[in-house]
Amino acid sequence: xxxxxxxxxxxxxxxxxxxxxxxxxxxxxxxxxxxxxxxxxxxxxxxxxxxxxxxxxxxxxxxxxxxxxxxxxxxxxxxxxxxxxxxxxxxxxxxxxxxxxxxxxxxxxxxxxxxxxxxxxxxxxxxxxxxxxxxxxxxxxxxxxxxxxxxxxxxxxxxxxxxxxxxxxxxxxxxxxxxxxxxxxxxxxxxxxxxxxxxxxxxxxxxxxxxxxxxxxxxxxxxxxxxxxxxxxxxxxxxxxxxxxxxxxxxxxxxxxxxxxxxxxxxxxxxxxxxxxxxxxxxxxxxxxxxxxxxxxxxxxxxxxxxxxxxxxxxxxxxxxxxxxxxxxxxx
Amino acid sequence: xxxxxxxxxxxxxxxxxxxxxxxxxxxxxxxxxxxxxxxxxxxxxxxxxxxxxxxxxxxxxxxxxxxxxxxxxxxxxxxxxxxxxxxxxxxxxxxxxxxxxxxxxxxxxxxxxxxxxxxxxxxxxxxxxxxxxxxxxxxxxxxxxxxxxxxxxxxxxxxxxxxxxxxxxxxxxxxxxxxxxxxxxxxxxxxxxxxxxxxxxxxxxxxxxxxxxxxxxxxxxxxxxxxxxxxxxxxxxxxxxxxxxxxxxxxxxxxxxxxxxxxxxxxxxxxxxxxxxxxxxxxxxxxxxxxxxxxxxxxxxxxxxxxxxxxxxxxxxxxxxxxxxxxxxxxx
DNA sequence: TCAAGCATTTATAACGTTATAAATGTTGTC
DNA sequence: GACAACATTTATAACGTTATAAATGCTTGA
Numbered sequence: 001x002x003x004x005x006x007x008x009x010x011x012x013x014x015x016x017x018x019x020x021x022x023x024x025x026x027x028x029x030x031x032x033x034x035x036x037x038x039x040x041x042x043x044x045x046x047x048x049x050x051x052x053x054x055x056x057x058x059x060x061x062x063x064x065x066x067x068x069x070x071x072x073x074x075x076x077x078x079x080x081x082x083x084x085x086x087x088x089x090x091x092x093x094x095x096x097x098x099x100x101x102x103x104x105x106x107x108x109x110x111x112x113x114x115x116x117x118x119x120x121x122x123x124x125x126x127x128x129x130x131x132x133x134x135x136x137x138x139x140x141x142x143x144x145x146x147x148x149x150x151x152x153x154x155x156x157x158x159x160x161x162x163x164x165x166x167x168x169x170x171x172x173x174x175x176x177x178x179x180x181x182x183x184x185x186x187x188x189x190x191x192x193x194x195x196x197x198x199x200x201x202x203x204x205x206x207x208x209x210x211x212x213x214x215x216x217x218x219x220x221x222x223x224x225x226x227x228x229x230x231x232x233x234x235x236x237x238x239x240x241x242x243x244x245x246x247x248x249x250x251x252x253x254x255x256x257x258x259x260x261x262x263x264x265x266x267x268x269x270x271x272x273x274x275x276x277x278x279x280x281x282x283x284x285x286x287x288x289x290x291x292x293x294x295x296x297x298x299x300x301x302x303x304x305x306x307x308x309x310x311x312x313x314x315x316x317x318x319x320x321x322x323x324x325x326x327x328x329x330x331x332x
Numbered sequence: 333x334x335x336x337x338x339x340x341x342x343x344x345x346x347x348x349x350x351x352x353x354x355x356x357x358x359x360x361x362x363x364x365x366x367x368x369x370x371x372x373x374x375x376x377x378x379x380x381x382x383x384x385x386x387x388x389x390x391x392x393x394x395x396x397x398x399x400x401x402x403x404x405x406x407x408x409x410x411x412x413x414x415x416x417x418x419x420x421x422x423x424x425x426x427x428x429x430x431x432x433x434x435x436x437x438x439x440x441x442x443x444x445x446x447x448x449x450x451x452x453x454x455x456x457x458x459x460x461x462x463x464x465x466x467x468x469x470x471x472x473x474x475x476x477x478x479x480x481x482x483x484x485x486x487x488x489x490x491x492x493x494x495x496x497x498x499x500x501x502x503x504x505x506x507x508x509x510x511x512x513x514x515x516x517x518x519x520x521x522x523x524x525x526x527x528x529x530x531x532x533x534x535x536x537x538x539x540x541x542x543x544x545x546x547x548x549x550x551x552x553x554x555x556x557x558x559x560x561x562x563x564x565x566x567x568x569x570x571x572x573x574x575x576x577x578x579x580x581x582x583x584x585x586x587x588x589x590x591x592x593x594x595x596x597x598x599x600x601x602x603x604x605x606x607x608x609x610x611x612x613x614x615x616x617x618x619x620x621x622x623x624x625x626x627x628x629x630x631x632x633x634x635x636x637x638x639x640x641x642x643x644x645x646x647x648x649x650x651x652x653x654x655x656x657x658x659x660x661x662x663x664x
Numbered sequence: 665t666c667a668a669g670c671a672t673t674t675a676t677a678a679c680g681t682t683a684t685a686a687a688t689g690t691t692g693t694c
Numbered sequence: 695g696a697c698a699a700c701a702t703t704t705a706t707a708a709c710g711t712t713a714t715a716a717a718t719g720c721t722t723g724a
Binding site: 009010011021022025026029053054056057058059060061062 | 682
Binding site for chain 1: 706
């Protein structure tokens with residue numbers, strides 16, 4: 001009889017237990033003013049009645065939403081990125097009193113809009129977003145507003161909570177692996193320059209190149225965010241040159257697959273003419289043939305860490321104590 | 333000065349416009365009782381002040397949450413499934429007054445729990461979930477409760493809103509393609525039998541097999557949900573047999589990649605000894621070498637369609653008018 | 665001119681919770 | 695036995711909105 005079901009309120013708990021509504025409220029909030037005996041009795045009655053606090057009422061009264069907002073980028077080419085990240089996030093938030101809401105801004109839109117909307121209308125207690133830029137206006141805005149947030153990616157502003165993958169180390173390790181295989185003319189498919197992580201990755205690449213005395217190339221005309229067929233065709237052309245690269249760094253799986261196609265279609269043989277090191281964020285390359293040398297980035301763990309950091313920040317932790325740099329894990 | 337910012341309420345709009353709060357409320361709700369002139373004036377003032385209704389207050393008063401709950405399965409092997417689906421969902425919901433919340437149940441847990449929790453505590457106005465079983469208790473519960481929901485996948489219960497991909501057609505087309513290539517000993521990696529879509533796919537497979545007079549095989553000991561290395565090793569063993577299959581149907585990308593590895597490691601040549609048809613839900617096979625024959629399933633479109641259906645159902649549309657069967661689209 | 669009828673607006677209460685201030689009971693001290 | 699001091703409980707109001715019922719002003723017809 002679900003339609004005759006009446007959701008029990010504090011009033012019901014009060015009537016059954018014989019205490020006032022206020023007392024029930026305080027008891028359930030573990031207010032130390034309430035006598036232990038009373039607290040126990042009220043907790044018992046609440047349990048029996050199946051009382052669950054009404055979020056809307058709590059939210060209206062206190063201003064706290066118990067909501068964490070995930071602001072996603074327009075769905076792009078990063079394979080399974082959002083899915084894994086969300087999954088890690090959900091695992092941590094489950095079991096707390098918080099909920100996750102999702103917002104996705106459209107391609108042409110100002111990424112600032114959803115953030116401002118959430119803050120101004122108190123739609124959440126904290127915000128998470130990814131793909132930061134060095135002078136990210138979202139970060140600046142949230143810091144000014146004193147609003148809890150955690151970013152996936154660093155910025156030039158030092159004292160906020162962030163999680164980042166060490167892309168400088170990624171590039172360095174990738175170069176080292178290729179050099180160890182005897183490669184000396186390396187090419188990296190760079191991320192879009194406006195993202196902070198692109199700077200790290202490129203700087204790691206360039207430093208490692210210099211250290212090992214090999215040549216490094218950042219291609220013109222395409223990047224990690226380009227359509228995969230564009231990466232494919234430009235790379236194929238490049239691989240037709242006499243001075244073609246003999247080592248490729250692909251910081252993404254779709255780019256790696258496009259690269260493998262370009263290599264094959266250019267008539268080159270992987271492992272003989274050229275080698276590839278790719279970043280791996282999913283299972284795609286676990287059993288792939290030809291075998292691909294990969295360096296892992298654990299997106300699920302990122303989601304978990306970010307969620308934990310945000311919950312801590314909402315509970316009052318200082319943002320600059322909530323910074324995690326994740327080191328690359330070697331592939332299989 | 334974000335901390336001195338006062339979120340404008342109907343009271344503010346009322347004071348500035350000179351009308352009563354009630355009138356403001358009605359005007360903003362487009363109540364026909366309100367004079368057109370008044371409505372316009374109030375709308376103008378609300379706009380100027382940047383008034384946005386307080387969801388918590390609306391929710392407390394009306395019981396409507398303006399929330400749509402996405403209940404996700406534990407993050408599994410389906411590549412990018414959640415990500416694309418969520419993305420399509422978000423695109424549709426953006427611009428409406430609805431929000432999306434995410435819940436994910438853990439592996440060992442009763443999938444019913446989050447659903448019951450949402451319904452009993454009115455945490456949302458509608459629910460979406462995937463991977464239905466023929467006698468899905470979640471569907472039964474929600475129908476009994478009269479709670480709006482849309483499933484990804486059908487059930488035995490006819491009159492609820494659902495979206496489904498025509499997996500019977502998928503299997504049929506896959507068989508036809510392999511037969512057209514001269515293959516006659518086909519093997520399909522079946523989905524877990526408990527899901528409704530497994531029945532459809534298997535029945536499509538078996539019918540097509542019979543029609544074309546070829547042999548069909550559903551392997552024992554592994555399925556689409558098995559760990560990929562298990563699929564790989566069992567398939568490799570099977571491909572070592574004398575009576576090995578010469579055509580493989582892989583209804584998932586990770587399974588397809590594992591299969592390709594098994595084929596290669598068994599010493600067989602794709603296109604000569606054996607052919608593969610795979611279901612494609614991401615970009616992985618767009619530029620893959622070797623080229624893979626795929627049949628598309630557009631997860632993003634699924635998300636969009638499901639979101640639209642749910643919004644309609646919340647607005648009162650009859651559930652049995654909200655059923656979509658998506659036909660397979662040929663791969664590249 | 666007055667009442668009836670209509671169009672429009674408004675006062676009041678309520679949703680379920682918690683912050684504030686007030687009230688009650690209990691103990692100890694002189 | 696009175697009073698202060700404390701521990702504990704409670705009444706009241708408020709968060710911002712909307713449903714209900716009441717009130718206002720204006721038009722119309724006699």
